[in-house]
Amino acid sequence: MQLILILLTVIAGMGLSVEAGLLGPLGQQVGHLWATFSIFGVGAGLTFLLMLFFAPRNAPSFFAQPSWQLMGGILGVGYVVFLTMAVPVIGITPAMIAILAGQISKSLLIDHFGWLGMPAKKMDKNRVIALIFIVIALVLVAMDKVA
Incomplete structure (x- = not known):
């Protein structure tokens, strides 16, 4: 099961590259x-439809959860704004490797x-x-843009 989840996560990560190319x-x-x-x-519209048809009806209230857990929405906006600005300048590959380096380090x-x-x-x-290998990959790919 863990291997299937890893594979699905890799596929989801591929979707982020497509999203960057669109953004x-x-x-x-x-x-x-x-x-x-x-x-x-x-x-949000798609998530609403998925919730409408697939979310459990007896789930705990969204508003009863700790407010700090909602910070992901703020972080998500920052991520997308910077991705939208960076991709046309540095390209999708360096942007994705930079994101990966930040994600892994944190x-x-x-x-x-x-x-x-x-x-x-x-x-x-x-x-x-x-x-370290991810940072090396970022340097190697980003050098192409600097040269």
């Missing part, structure tokens, strides 16, 4: 904030310290080496 040109045509709004508007800290209610998983040399 960059859209942001140049209508503006970065309008492009971001369109992504979240369409996403994920290592969240796992290590058990932040956000996650179980602690200590940082080891393999995880650090993996992050």
